[in-house]
Each structure stands twice: as structure tokens, then as C-alpha cells.
Amino acid sequence: MQQWYDNAIIYQVYPRSFQDSNNDGLGDLEGLLQRLDYIKKLGVNAIWINPVFTSPQVDNGYDVSNYFNIDPHFGSMATMNALIKRAHELDMHIILDFVLNHTSDQHPWFQDALKSPKSLFRDYYIWEQTKNGQVPNNWGSFFGGSVWAKHPSEKNTYYFHLFDQHMPDLNWANPEVRQAMIEVAKYWVEKGVDGLRLDAFIHIAKANLHQDFPSSEKGAVIAEPMYANLPNVVTYLQEFINELRKINPDLFILGEGASAGPELAALYTRSNRGNALCDGIVSFRNLPKERLADQDALAMKLKLPAKEKLDLAQLPESIVHWQTSLAQTTQPTLYFSNHDMPRMATAYGDSEYLERSLKTLATMQYLQKGVPIIYYGEELGLQNVELERFTAFQDQTVTALKTQLSGREQTAVLHYLSQTHKTPARQPMPWDDTVNQGFSEHEPWLRTATKQVTVAEEEEDPDSLLNFYRQLLHLKQQELFANGEFRLLTAPTGLLVYERYLAGKSALIVTNLTRESVSYSNDDWTNADIIYTVGQVTLADNQWHLAPWSSIVLKQDQLPWL
Numbered sequence: 001m002q003q004w005y006d007n008a009i010i011y012q013v014y015p016r017s018f019q020d021s022n023n024d025g026l027g028d029l030e031g032l033l034q035r036l037d038y039i040k041k042l043g044v045n046a047i048w049i050n051p052v053f054t055s056p057q058v059d060n061g062y063d064v065s066n067y068f069n070i071d072p073h074f075g076s077m078a079t080m081n082a083l084i085k086r087a088h089e090l091d092m093h094i095i096l097d098f099v100l101n102h103t104s105d106q107h108p109w110f111q112d113a114l115k116s117p118k119s120l121f122r123d124y125y126i127w128e129q130t131k132n133g134q135v136p137n138n139w140g141s142f143f144g145g146s147v148w149a150k151h152p153s154e155k156n157t158y159y160f161h162l163f164d165q166h167m168p169d170l171n172w173a174n175p176e177v178r179q180a181m182i183e184v185a186k187y188w189v190e191k192g193v194d195g196l197r198l199d200a201f202i203h204i205a206k207a208n209l210h211q212d213f214p215s216s217e218k219g220a221v222i223a224e225p226m227y228a229n230l231p232n233v234v235t236y237l238q239e240f241i242n243e244l245r246k247i248n249p250d251l252f253i254l255g256e257g258a259s260a261g262p263e264l265a266a267l268y269t270r271s272n273r274g275n276a277l278c279d280g281i282v283s284f285r286n287l288p289k290e291r292l293a294d295q296d297a298l299a300m301k302l303k304l305p306a307k308e309k310l311d312l313a314q315l316p317e318s319i320v321h322w323q324t325s326l327a328q329t330t331q332p333t334l335y336f337s338n339h340d341m342p343r344m345a346t347a348y349g350d351s352e353y354l355e356r357s358l359k360t361l362a363t364m365q366y367l368q369k370g371v372p373i374i375y376y377g378e379e380l381g382l383q384n385v386e387l388e389r390f391t392a393f394q395d396q397t398v399t400a401l402k403t404q405l406s407g408r409e410q411t412a413v414l415h416y417l418s419q420t421h422k423t424p425a426r427q428p429m430p431w432d433d434t435v436n437q438g439f440s441e442h443e444p445w446l447r448t449a450t451k452q453v454t455v456a457e458e459e460e461d462p463d464s465l466l467n468f469y470r471q472l473l474h475l476k477q478q479e480l481f482a483n484g485e486f487r488l489l490t491a492p493t494g495l496l497v498y499e500r501y502l503a504g505k506s507a508l509i510v511t512n513l514t515r516e517s518v519s520y521s522n523d524d525w526t527n528a529d530i531i532y533t534v535g536q537v538t539l540a541d542n543q544w545h546l547a548p549w550s551s552i553v554l555k556q557d558q559l560p561w562l
Helices: 029-034 036-044 077-089 108-116 175-190 231-245 260-267 299-303 315-325 351-366 396-402 407-420 455-460 464-474 480-481
Strands: 010-013 044-047 066-071 093-099 128-131 147-150 157-160 195-199 252-256 280-282 290-292 309-310 371-375 486-490 495-502 505-510 519-520 528-533 537-540 543-544 551-556
Touching: 010 036, 029 036, 029 077, 029 455, 029 505, 036 077, 036 315, 036 464, 044 195, 044 464, 066 231, 077 093, 093 252, 108 260, 147 407, 175 195, 175 231, 231 252, 260 315, 290 299, 299 407, 315 495, 351 505, 351 528, 351 551, 371 464, 455 464, 464 528, 480 505, 495 519, 519 551, 543 551
Parallel strands: 010 044, 010 371, 044 093, 093 195, 195 252, 252 280
Antiparallel strands: 128 157, 147 157, 290 309, 486 495, 495 505, 505 551, 519 543, 528 551, 537 543
């Protein structure tokens, strides 16, 4: 039986950056409620909202101190209820970002656990004692340093934090923790939420805490095999999701498996109609990337994130691998960026053919078999903004760089980080040419120096990227592109060509992902109807000739191989 999310098209909203309704410089739920018609018109049917639970905001809401209420920064529970109600009236679904690996250190559970080893909530978290005062192992946190932080008053006692030290990991090996998190999730499902995006779920199981990770490096080292994708993740996940689907059998579960490849993605979705698992996986490995040749020497010395581009030689194999691995379980998620990555236009767009390259990339990606996830502002071609202060990145590691660099080096590193860091991809949504581009009458929480294109400007231009996305996503809603089978065709490197087919109808998608003019020949398609073209595409001598970053979508009422 088909579920609503089999044809999902998801729009990700970073709420603090979408629309400010009360002019305090922060986006909020009321602002999102006011913009639902804009999202609906884009052609999506689901909205993924980044965390809005009560939080000290150490990590922009991923440090939750109360799962049962809305953070005052974002509004009230009444507004959340109104948002869910209005979205449903518009035939759209709400997906909440759900943080289940850790809580804030301000959560009542952790505050009580700090008081005594005999606390009822002590075993809700992961603790270790050592004799010599050294950390229990050499595992490194994703936020830098050790995964272990000292108890503020108990000697030689440490708690585990895979992310910031103010975000202690929950002990999912404790059945009480699992039940408590089920109860939290049930609360939101009963409120009418249609899906949950499970943040960092691949980390909820840990290896033997007394085992160091083999490494020649001194100090803490990233030790993913010790705290990612361990077997008990599936055990815990099945229990969690099965209980939720007793309330809503149509609940959509989108899991963040940042380091998962196709096989792991298939594992986490393999039994989603029986022993419940995820219905989709968001992986940072969904597109093959290669390091740009002209890497900045200073950036390499400081071990900053590398600038990358699409690996066109590996792209066809990667696409087939994902499509084939998930064919028996679910669909791939089709996306370019999110709140933890540089923006699509910055990472993959071609500055010489910017708008054309973004249209062709979107054509290549979103007409495949799978679930598109559009990061807010992508439909406008937003790029990472240029941040002028180290503190603006809201990253302790970045802030510390300032003291290590000369004035000229600081300028170079700020420019480099503005292209590769996640914070510059979280800028306020530019709506019009009024004060602060219609986001707020107050100075926005993230002050940017770059003027962005606005929704109002693109609304007026029929050839704009915004109106192209509307055309593309409405095409994606058609049965052929939503549910048709996928077949990749052989083509020269840089030319991505595939077919979609269903019930005797078929479509051909030809995309030139390079700055070179290329030709493509396929006798089965020379008389097909053209749905649309991007750039310059001509047919001569039974060959399609595509100018740089051009593409074409064709359709016919027959299967080409019959």
C-alpha cells in the first residue's frame, strides 16, 4: 500500500532564518505560518522544521532542555498547533527534527543526575570513573577535544558527549531511556505531526568504553567505528518506531545517517513495513565529491574543511549504486545541501553559468526516482554569505583561529570559511527590497554583508530560478516522475542521461554538467515531445547538441526499447 511520503517533496525550513513575525531579529513559527502559501505554491507537500523545542541554544536548538514545549524564541505551543492545522488544510505535512542521541545539560534529567550517583536519572546518561583522573579513552568529539567531560564536583567522574560538552549523550542501553524517548515522540505524533527527522540516530549505540581507538595521533581522535552504526542501533530503532506507528501507521521517519553509504541506508530502511525502520535516509555521502585542485595552503595547514565539487567521473556509478541498493526498501533522498553544509549554489554552481548550472543540476537530481529535499532559499539560488567576524560562525574552533593568525591571514581565512562552513548557509530568507529584505524590521540574528536576490524579484521574472523550481517540482508530482522506474544510460563523462518509465510512458533526461558543448545521440528519442530545455539545445543529424550547462527533458507514450 502506498503511503503519502512515497511521493513526498520536502522543503527544509531553518526557522530562525525564515521569517521573523515579532521583529526581534529571529525567525519564528508565526513567521513560518505566514509563509505557508509560498511554500505550497513551490510544489512541495512536506515541511521539515529544524528543532524548535525549549533549548539554551548552545547548538541552535539541537541541545534540548524540554521536549514538551516550544522555545520562546520560536513562539508558543498554540502557534505550533495552528501551524500543523493550517499545513494540513493545505494538504502539506509537518516533519519535526527530533534529537534523540543527547539532551542539553540543562535538561532536568541531567541536572538531577549531577546531584548524586544514586539519582534515578543517573543511568539516563553515560558515566565513567577513572583512578588516575585521565579520560576513560581516546575517543574524540565531533566538536573538538575528548568525548569526556568532568563532573563539576565528583572527582575522577566523567560523562560522555559526542558533540558539545553541554550536550551529554543519552544512554540508550537503558530501557528506561528508550521508553522515555518513545513517550516524548508519542506526544508530538498525537499532536498531529506527520513525520520525524531523527537527528544523529546512527550514534545511539556505543562500543566498549574501555577500548581505545587505534591511532598514531596523540590525544583525542575521531573514532566513528566506536560510536556509529553499531548493531544495536537497529534494535533500538525498531523498538522506537514500532511504538510510534501504533499511533500513526503513516508516520514518516527520515533518519540522518550522515556517514551512511548505500548499503547502510538499505539496512536502516529494509523492513519499514514490518519491523519498522526508517522510510528515508539523509546521508552526506549521497553525491560523490572531489577536492578542488587549487586548495588554499593556509586552509590546509589549519585543517579547515576542503573545498569540493561534484566528481563527474564517479557520479553515474554513485547514482546507480544508491538507486539499486534502495530499490527493494525505499527511495533515495535527493538533495544538495542542508543546514550542516554549504549551500548548493556555492558548492556546485558554476560562477560563469550560475543560473543555468543551478537549473541543470536541479533537473539532473530531482527528476530521478527519489524524494527531493529542498533547503530553504535554494529555489532562489542563494549562496553562502560572506561573514566578516570569527564569532559570527558560532563555532568555538573557528573563534579560536583568530588568535593564531595575522590580519591578512584572518581576512583570507574568513573568506575561505564563508565558502565552506555551515553557518553562512543559514542566512535570513530574502523576501523583498524593504528593510532587511522583508525578513525582519530588527537587525537579523545573522548579519550579512552580501545583497541577495529576493523572492519579490524572482516572482516577477517568468524565467527566474524560482519559477523554474515551481515548474520542475510540479513536474515531479506527475506519476511518471514520482513513481516511474529509473534507468541510467551510458554517456560520456560530464553528461548525465537517464530514463523514467511507467505504464507504457517514458521520459528522457539529458543534462550537460560541464562548461563544454557536447552532443548526445539516441535514435529512440528523436521524435519525442520536449517538456522543457535549459540553455541551448538543438537537434541536428539525429544528435542532441547541448551548450555548456544545458539540459533537456523529453517524453513519449511508449517504452523506447519496445
